Amino acid sequence: MASIKFEIIEHVVTLSESSTGWKKEVNLISWNEREPKYDIRDWSPDHEKMGKGVTLSSEEWQQLNNFISK
Incomplete structure (x- = not known):
């Protein structure tokens, strides 16, 4: 299985944290x-493991922000 390379450029917000320390960010x-x-998506405390998530382009992110702001 190919490894996925990622770099967190900016942490925007933590939405929740479970009792195990995993955070939805x-x-x-x-x-x-x-x-x-x-x-x-959900992240382990050390950001070594992740759950399934949703990825949004800048345009999609803006559309979501516009919707939430209504």
């Missing part, structure tokens, strides 16, 4: 050295 992440995208 919104981050700006570069996946495999590509253009950074906004990302919502």
